[in-house]
Amino acid sequence: MFSKIKKFLHQKVFYINNFNLLLIIVFLNLIIQFFPNLKLDLTANHLHTLSPATKKIIKNLDDVVNLKFYVSSQLPSQFKSLSQDLNHLLDACHQLNPSKFIVTRLNPDKDESIKNQAIKDGVQPLNFSSLKQDKFEISTAFFALMLSYGDKNQLLPITTDIDNSEYYLLSAIKQLTSDQKPTFCLTSGHGELDYSQTSLLHRYLGQLYQIEDLDLSDPDQQIADDVSLILSLGPQQAFDQDSIDQISQYIAQKKAFILFIDSVNLDVNLSSQPLNHPHIEKLLSKYGIKLLPKVVADTSSLIANFKSAKGPFLTQYPFWLKILPSTFNPDIPAVSSLSQLSVYWPSALEISDPAQVLFSSSSHSWLVDGQQSSFNPTQISRPKSTDSHSYPLSAINTQDAKLAVVADTDLLKDNFVANDPSSLALLMNLVDYFSADDSLLTVRAKNFAIAPILPLEHQQQQIVRWINLALPLLILLILFFLLRFWRKRYHQSLTL
Structure with a gap:
């Protein structure tokens, strides 16, 4: 009788722990939902965080910088991730100084007047091939930034040659705001x-x-x-x-x-x-x-x-x-x-x-x-x-x-x-x-970097090779004996 009660309590604790874990996951999702700007940038160069120089320049703008982001709904694959990163960058800059850094997103695909305005501003459409109904078709897309400061304008085409949008945006702002x-x-x-x-x-x-x-x-x-x-x-x-x-x-x-x-x-x-x-x-x-x-x-x-x-x-x-x-x-x-x-x-x-x-x-x-x-x-x-x-x-x-x-x-x-x-x-x-x-x-300097594998001497290579061979087996043996020990203790507790 006592063993059945103990077994029931063990099962109850198991279900309670799972329920608590589920509550924690739901709670974390609610935090993310109510605080969408909350993020943790773990990249080595803080790629997704505005640099102090950018924050200082955006906060200290003397006049309004109007930025028009011409972006089509259908983009080439190599521009989709860049478009997402650029949107995050523009949102972060706007939040720093909402009254002086104004962002307007325009889709030339949905409005012919916007398309004509983009061409008038000097934006060159991108030509790319896409697969539609099992056929390759040549499509066009718009992807560029137009900055205005007072009576000065500057077109900033976005390319994938140098993956550093924040730098080119900041340098363009510095040019517009300087004499x-x-x-x-x-x-x-x-x-x-x-x-x-x-x-x-x-x-x-x-x-x-x-x-x-x-x-x-x-x-x-x-x-x-x-x-x-x-x-x-x-x-x-x-x-x-x-x-x-x-x-x-x-x-x-x-x-x-x-x-x-x-x-x-x-x-x-x-x-x-x-x-x-x-x-x-x-x-x-x-x-x-x-x-x-x-x-x-x-x-x-x-x-x-x-x-x-x-x-x-x-x-x-x-x-x-x-x-x-x-x-x-x-x-x-x-x-x-x-x-x-x-x-x-x-x-x-x-x-x-x-x-x-x-x-x-x-x-x-x-x-x-x-x-x-x-x-x-x-x-x-x-x-x-x-x-x-x-x-x-x-x-x-x-x-x-x-x-x-x-x-x-x-x-x-x-x-x-x-x-x-x-x-x-x-x-x-x-x-x-x-x-x-x-x-x-x-x-x-905030760009994606390749972490190179450092060259090793022959003796060091041999040590690494033997570690790679022996370590997985050692981990498996440790896990096996730990699991066996835990199962043995668990069964002993049920028989008491």
Whole structure:
């Protein structure tokens, strides 16, 4: 009799616990229902939370910013998640300042007048194919933002090239609310990267800054006194002494100079040819930065697609480096918030005071002579692990100058930017950093990052392999004995 009563009590406790669990679930659902804006952002870069810079600018708007969001009901698949994230972003901004940040959502599919207004505002419809009734049809959709501030308007087309809507929205607001765009000069006349190679770069820089050409190969061209930032992208020919003298005098005034440069040039057959920059190298050494005629290879690298006589093949290519988050300088805001970056055939730098390293290769990298005949992936020899070190790939001097050097130019080319746009974030971070516009740095760095698998030594790989084999079996054995112990105690309690 007593055992039956005890069994009944055990069953009753079981049902009560289940009922309590159900009540907790219902209670949590009610909280979510009544507090829809309550959310917990667990992403590493707080992707779904407004940055302090955005909150400050939205709260301190002097006048009304009217934002028209043209969005069709039927969107291409790659825009649907972006549309949802953008709606959350706009709602969060509106809640910060409802009277000064006004959002109007317009669907051109439902109203012909809205469609005509979108076209009048300069919105280009998206063309995409869709499957309807077992047939592919070409459809059009609208997806763009139009911002108005006073008598100024700016169209902000939304694309998936760079997944950072908050940054581009904030930068557009800053442009509308400021008197003029920041201006900087782009050097030319020495074989620098041109528009055909860097159209994506020019496209995004043109949205944010006023760009002026500076051809120092022209004897009549002089650096104007009001120029505060000069950008040089991959000069192939050496600067003459007159050009270097101008740049030297300019840097001595603590005006910003950003240089992307290679010590080696590769042709389509991956054969190398050293580049000589005697005057610019002498200038850089004055500020603690030395460009070495060496190319850095690294085990922390990307997969590349190559062609051979037998056909295309994929291989891990050590000259395409994957920069690890731990190698970014945490003391420099321009790179401290970056979580990923890819560089291609980078040159090595040698750094001395007062210059600082911006980022470097991993500790599993090595140097290759820039004068070797080929960088063909089938002819790469790897050194012993004892010959591996970390090498600086970028440097900055803010003590007696405003000088930044990145020992790679390929990372800015369209074909590489399309695969990894973080190089644009690096460049624009440096521009903003030297322009004293730190507010945009933390916003631009909020992007989806890939967490790379760190390379392991052979002994560490063996340890991990044995742990992977033994740990699941050990967990199963522990669970088996625990379950057996609990069942035994349960049956003993019923027989008492």
